[in-house]
Amino acid sequence: MKILYAIQGTGNGHLSRAIELAPFLVKKAKVDFLISGKSSELRFQYPFKYMYHGLGFYFGNNGGPQYLKSILNIRPIRLLIDILKCPVRDYDFIISDFEPVSAWAASLRNVPCIAMSHHASFLSMKVPRPKNISRFFEWGMKWYAPSRNHIGVHYLPYDKDIFSPVIRNEIVESQVSDKGYITVYLPAYADEILISHFIKFPDYHWKVFSKKTDVFYKQNNIEVYPVDKERYRKELVSCHSAIVGAGFQATSEALFLSKKMLVVPMKAQYEQKCNAAALKKLGIAIVDHINEDFPVRLESWLKSEKPVYPKIECGTERIVERLFELVKI
Structure with a gap:
């Protein structure tokens, strides 16, 4: 079995999760790695076979994103070319941690793709939201890196196929x-x-x-x-x-x-x-x-005193099990 594991490179969270999941995956299959929009300080223990510009974000000094800089960094023609050239047909299935190039390439070519990310949990409306729900960002989380199959990661199992966080x-x-x-x-x-x-x-x-x-x-x-x-x-x-x-x-x-x-x-x-x-x-x-x-x-x-809140578990092994269960379906 040959897998392409595609990782969103903006921030540290996606890559941190991949660092923990990757050793379990390589024991079960031949795995190549892809990253787009790299701005993480973390080092990955495996070489990236593919590196794309992707759709990344920039953050400022006063608590928020730099939207103008992020927009100016978008390369739509390059993104389209990367999607069309991404060799997803060389793989049995794709794992996308909120990575758009591989997800869209798989969708256009009907290659099996599993969205495995924190963002995937938001496809369930049972996951908590703020009072003011943003329809635009809800739409974005659904279509930024689309997939028919999803494994969400969140603090609690709010719905089916939402698992505990991957902890280092x-x-x-x-x-x-x-x-x-x-x-x-x-x-x-x-x-x-x-x-x-x-x-x-x-x-x-x-x-x-x-x-x-x-x-x-x-x-x-x-x-x-x-x-x-x-x-x-x-x-x-x-x-x-x-x-x-x-x-x-x-x-x-x-x-x-x-x-x-x-x-x-x-x-x-x-x-x-x-x-x-x-x-x-x-x-x-x-x-x-x-x-x-x-x-x-x-x-x-x-x-103030520390509140009593639920003890969360590490979901790494259960997530890997579910990934391969979905492959067999």
Whole structure:
């Protein structure tokens, strides 16, 4: 059996999931890997046979996407050529983690394709949504990388074929502790914005992970680290609490470790608003954006007790089982 595993390269979540799933897949089949729109800091353990421009997104310094830059980065003719040239007929089936080139190529050529992603879970209306549902983004999540078969990944099994998150093996095997500090990962915000707020709380020890710096630096009670997978793991498993964006991977890891959490969804990012709605139902504190009122909300959260929320499991092996069950159907 020959499989093409296609990965959306924007952000770290898709690639982080692939890093865990790929070893299980290569034990069962011949697997080639494809990536499009690569902007992840993570290293993949297998070579990519195909690399495409895809449809990626850019993020700014004030909590939201850079839509103009993202739109200007779209290459429609190149995208069409990539779709037409993508050799999906060389494979028995395609696995697409929200990757548009392979998904559209498979759809046009009637090649079996399984959408396996967090985004696939939103094809069920049983998955929590924010109060203001965006029809445009709902349409986009359905047609950005279309497929007839779906395996969704979410915090809870809200519907059939929605499984627990894929958690990094290093996280699963970690010894959890509480050393009292607060770990922060808010990649959509500039360091200066975060520091200006955290410095107002000198009694707390802050460890901030930033995409905006390549070197470690310290300002009073705030340590700022460049994004590093292993360093982040160490500081997450031993923190007292975490402040993160509403990206699925970061929130899933904090939930898995049962860490007290404050979540700040990215502005105008519908998937993160949906994640925030789901997390709010679990008792997680949500702050819609960081502005002049943020210190008040932050102080309230710092003084609050950690809520009791469901312990989530790692869904990696069950997802692989379901993938091959669908292939046999």
